[in-house]
Amino acid sequence: METITCYGSGDSSTIFYLMGISSLPKCLFLPVFFVFLLLYMLILMGNALILVAVVAKPSLHEPMYFFLINLSTLDILVTTTTVPKMLSLFLLGDRFLSFPACFLQMYLFRSFSCSEAFILVVMAYDRYVAICRPLHYPVLMTPQTNAVLATSAWLTALLLHIPAVVRTSQMAFDSIAYIYHCFCDHLAVVQASCSDTTPQTLMGFCIAMVVSFLPLLLVLLSYAHILTLVLRINSQEGRSKTFSTCSSHLLVVGTYYSSIALAYVAYRADLPLDFHIMGNVVFAILTPVLNPVSLDTLAPLHPHILDPGADVTI
Incomplete structure (x- = not known):
């Protein structure tokens, strides 16, 4: 019987080998490469255009668009963390990652993805204040407050994943650790x-619940208040105008959590491993590539969209 020698915790001599999508025939590697490359270029160009448009146009210097450029920046960072390595894997067969590179990729991917969830919560809060408390909007959503909210979203996500990454790096690995994934995802690294x-899988699951369901709950709470107010507006035109400013944000939220649901179902259901891998790949690419399309419909309305004198049924 072959003896597997595991190195001590945090041994930087370990090399990680990405198995990729094992059932994918090699003849499809090049087509998959071009598909991923096209999606990556769309992500970069679409989000870069949003950044340039918001920064260059003074009329867009509003809280809603300030949070939008944070979201676009995160989309670029999330995909840049994982997609270039996947492109190298499918084009050149480059499957190796050093110990520091693998854990850095794992940490950045999870942190930036988590930051997106928190930014979506902040955007939902911005829509709640704009619609439900329009007279207080200039006081509550000052540039200083917006900066604090965005910074808190980034820092919380960056700090939240440090314990899991550190604990995982202290696990024992073989000299060559085989990762059944296209990039260093937390669960895939743990299983290698x-x-x-068991402890790391449980920790990863708990963190995933916190960064997925808690932000979703806060978003739903904000929109419950918004929906309650919208239903009290007698005018159909008033309802449409009030809710139209939320449509793009709802599309982004729907895309983000649909991707998470797909990855979760692929993991929990009794499906082949490659379905789980593809679920995570879809989560890593689908949301960033669709966000610019969704956000392109962002209604160019002033934040104070609800006139205090609007026809609202009390």
């Missing part, structure tokens, strides 16, 4: 370890 994976 020689150590007991």
Whole structure:
């Protein structure tokens, strides 16, 4: 019987080998490469155009668009963390990652993805204040407040994943650790370890619940208040005008959590491993590529969209 030698915790001599999508025939590697390259270019160009448009146009210097450029920046960072390595894998067969590179990729991907969830919560809060408390909007959503909210979203996400990454890096790995994924995702790295994976799997699951369901709950709470107010407006035109400013944000939220749901179902259901891998790949690419399309419909309305004198049924 072959003896597997595991190195000690945090041994930087470990090399990680990405298995990719094992059932994918090699003849399809090049087509998949071009598909991923096209999607990556669309993500970069679409989000870069949003950044340039918002920064260059003074009329867009509003809180709604300030949070939008944060979201676009995160879309670029999330995909840049994972997609270039996947492109290299499918084009050149480059499957190796050093110990520091693998854990850096894992940490940045999870942190930036988490930051997106928190920014979506902040955007939902911005829409709640604009619609439900329009007279207080200039006081509540000052540039200083917006900066604090955005910074808090970034820092919370960056700090939240440090314990899991550190604990995972202290697990024992073989000299060559085989990762059944296209990039260093947390669960895939944990499963490549020689150590007991149960504690780290549980920790990863708990963190995923916190960064997925808690932000979703806050978003739904904000829109519950918005929907309650919209239903009290007698005018159909008033309802449409009030709710139209939320449509693009709802599309982004729907895309983001649909991707998470797909990845979760692929993991929990009794499906082949490659379905789980593809679920995570879709999560890494689908949301960033669709966000610019969704956000292109962002209604160019002033934040104070609800006239205090609007026809509202009390």
